[in-house]
Amino acid sequence: MAAALAVSVGWSVAGRAQFDIGRLIKAVTPVSQKAEIKMGKGIAANLLGAASPVADQALQGYVNKIGKWLALQTEKPDLPWRFAILDTDSVNAFAVPGGYVFVTRGMLLLMRDESELAGTLAHEISHVVERHALKTMRKGNWAGVAGDALNAVAEGEGGQEFDKLINVGTEIYSRGLDKKDEFAADVRGAVIAARGGYDPYGLVAMLQSFASINPQDDAVALMFKTHPDPEERMDRLLTYVDENLQKYGAQPNNAERFAQVMRTHVAQYKPVARAARRTEGDGTPDDEKSEAIKTIAPIFSQ
Amino acid sequence: MNHSGHNPTAPGRVAVLIAVGALVVATHSHAAQTGITRDAIELRAAPYSDANLVTSLPTQTKVEILRRRGGWIKINVEAYGQGWVPLHKVRLGDSAQRNRSSFWGLSMLWRSASTGRSGASGLVATTGIRGMRDEDITGAVPDPQAVKSLDGFQASNVEAQAHAVSAGLEQQRVEYVEPSKKKKKKKRKKKKKKKKKGKS
Ligand SMILES: [Zn+2]
Numbered sequence: 103m104a105a106a107l108a109v110s111v112g113w114s115v116a117g118r119a120q121f122d123i124g125r126l127i128k129a130v131t132p133v134s135q136k137a138e139i140k141m142g143k144g145i146a147a148n149l150l151g152a153a154s155p156v157a158d159q160a161l162q163g164y165v166n167k168i169g170k171w172l173a174l175q176t177e178k179p180d181l182p183w184r185f186a187i188l189d190t191d192s193v194n195a196f197a198v199p200g201g202y203v204f205v206t207r208g209m210l211l212l213m214r215d216e217s218e219l220a221g222t223l224a225h226e227i228s229h230v231v232e233r234h235a236l237k238t239m240r241k242g243n244w245a246g247v248a249g250d251a252l253n254a255v256a257e258g259e260g261g262q263e264f265d266k267l268i269n270v271g272t273e274i275y276s277r278g279l280d281k282k283d284e285f286a287a288d289v290r291g292a293v294i295a296a297r298g299g300y301d302p303y304g305l306v307a308m309l310q311s312f313a314s315i316n317p318q319d320d321a322v323a324l325m326f327k328t329h330p331d332p333e334e335r336m337d338r339l340l341t342y343v344d345e346n347l348q349k350y351g352a353q354p355n356n357a358e359r360f361a362q363v364m365r366t367h368v369a370q371y372k373p374v375a376r377a378a379r380r381t382e383g384d385g386t387p388d389d390e391k392s393e394a395i396k397t398i399a400p401i402f403s404q
Numbered sequence: 405m406n407h408s409g410h411n412p413t414a415p416g417r418v419a420v421l422i423a424v425g426a427l428v429v430a431t432h433s434h435a436a437q438t439g440i441t442r443d444a445i446e447l448r449a450a451p452y453s454d455a456n457l458v459t460s461l462p463t464q465t466k467v468e469i470l471r472r473r474g475g476w477i478k479i480n481v482e483a484y485g486q487g488w489v490p491l492h493k494v495r496l497g498d499s500a501q502r503n504r505s506s507f508w509g510l511s512m513l514w515r516s517a518s519t520g521r522s523g524a525s526g527l528v529a530t531t532g533i534r535g536m537r538d539e540d541i542t543g544a545v546p547d548p549q550a551v552k553s554l555d556g557f558q559a560s561n562v563e564a565q566a567h568a569v570s571a572g573l574e575q576q577r578v579e580y581v582e583p584s585k586k587k588k589k590k591k592r593k594k595k596k597k598k599k600k601k602g603k604s
Contacts, residue, residue, distance in 0.1 A: 106501020145553045151544030152536050155553060162557035170564035175575070179561075182556040191534040202554070206536065214437070214472070216571070268546075276538035277445050284581075293580045299573030303474045306491060314439075314496035324537055340492055344475060356571045 111372060119152065131249025133236055135293030139182060142200025144268035145235075146184075147185045149275065153190040156207060159369040168216065169203055169223045174229045179276060185223065193315075194325045196221055197229035199236050209323055210368060212311045216356035217304025221333035224298070225305060232290070234283040234375030239271045241280075243374060276327030285330065286354050296350040303351050309336035431503040439479070439494040447487035451476030458487040467494060 133141075155162060162185075169185035181201035191208040198204070203226040205219070208285050212303035229235060243250065244267070255263045278284075288309075292302040315322050329335070343351075444463045449456040451473045461467075467479040468487075476488045559567070568575075 122530055143545070143548075143551055146554075147546035147548040149536075149541065149552035150550035151547040152540040153545070154452075154550055155557070159557065162554075163559065164567075166557050166559040167564045170559040170561065171568045174561060182558075184558055186554055186557065187419060188536070190536050194536055202551075273542060276541050292579060293578050296578045297576050299568065299575055301474055302470070304473065305489065308470060310491060310494075310498055320537075324541075327538075330450055333437055339473065342583055347578070348474070350576065350578070353574075354572050355472065356573075357471070377484070378549055 114156065123197070131253070132251050133240075133249060134257065135181075135235075137253045138233070138236065139200035140256050141252075141268060141271060142198045142202055144264065145272050145275075146198045146200075146202040146204075147270040148268065149198065150186075151190075151205070153188040156189045158187075158367055159187070161363065163224070164363050164367075165205070165219070166314060168220055169227070172202070172220060172224045172294050172298045174227065175294050176227060178231045182231065183227075184200055191321055193312075193322045197226040197227050197235060199230065199233065201230055203227060207368065208256075210364075213308065215304065215307075216309045216360040217301040217354070219304075219307025219360065220295045220298060220300040221291055221296070221302065222308055224294035225287045227294060228290035229279065229283070229289045232283070232286070234279050234287065235271075236276060237283070238274050238279045240275075242274065245271065251329050252273060276324065276328070281330045285338055288335055289342050290345050292347060293341060296347050296353065301351055301353045301355045302347045304355055306336055306340050306343060306361040309333075312336075361372055439467050439469050439496050441467065441489070441496050442493050445489050445493045447479070447481065447484060447489055449487060451478075451488040455488065459484050461489070469494065469496075484573045573596060 105314075129257070165187055166183075166310045170183055173179055173181070173183045183201040183203070185203045185205075187210055188204050188206045192206050192208050192209040192211060194206050195209055196202075196204040203223060205222060209222065210219070213222070239313075240252075241246070241247075247267075252267070255267055258264065288305060292305050292399075295304060296302040309332050312325075313336050314330075317326045326332070411450050413433060426482050431506065441463055445461050447461050448456040449458055461481060465481060470478040470480055470486070471564075472478070472491060473488075475491050477491050477494060480486045483533055524544065
């Protein structure tokens, strides 16, 4: 299936022989950090083409400070970490190679305290640190593409081959990562949150919300399709946290600081109808779009 | 049982002080998050498994969620009063069946709690939601300008640290334990649990 995928996207760098031992060995060549960051930038551009970052400096700053603090608790504190809340009601979060972490506003609205946000960010951070997306791409979408070739294309001048690499790589965000890696990211996420001084049960609480939502709901469709069953995730993570991290459960969840930010920056924010920037375009000039995104209206009538 | 948040006793006051800020508002406007028990569970006086038993709750009991502490949530149950139960034993929303709450319903409930205004009407599944479906992602036109704009939001190590310290977060040394290595211990724990159950 991996080979079929590689063929179906018409990969040109891969060459012809699918089971060339030499290439398999080459495929083990790790992607360089430089290439990882550059590819991540391209993938992030695709995701932000579907949903823009919320135009709110204070909200984004808040999330970046928490995210960076958590990233500092990992083995890769020096990646160019960037965090953002995306302007969409869909409930989801994304980890992009190189240190881009996105959480949707829809997901933020489900959170009840800062430890839930921290657990979510830490889950995504762990995907980045463990290079789960790169691993999935190289097993599927980029199967048969030698590591050397990936590095060469990514570190090169860009161009068509680079764009193809990025577009094919972006597809994993609609297919999902390896389920095992999702469970691993839950556990590592809870550990990272505990290291940062947060109550590690925050991520369990987040999963409790997911497990309570009707999977038929459009808002969760993509997340449910790309992740293991939330109730199973919650039960598994709880087992780990109860056994290994229970004593950190008394650490702060910063509910008040979180509620303050939500009250002043999120609860009042009314999403402005805006079609995603699609290939065919929606006819709206970009200036008008960004103006529309800035519009903030109270969500409830007084 | 007083559930308006005006408990005059000292522990009650402490509870209100450290309660979720939003829920302080919520308890006044009676718009707290609701939930329903997944199983028959024991309501305890404190967030510990060996804390005093308040009462036993039948499965599918409607509860009001007041706050969380680690793996436990404090709930208010009509006719039973307040107490603590394990977090995962309560499903959010008010439907007994699994996964029946809409995203919008849950978030609106919470939003109304955090703003103190009622707005939890129309609790139906959202359809035609704008944003990130498969086709939105695969069909999106890349927006490198938006990626660049993220640089303006980034936090330095110092800023991140100051923000953490100001909220009382303390860095901990926590080892990551491979879950598979814990299997033996898990089994032992299960046996222990069974024994405990048998006794009671
Ligand atoms: Zn994940």
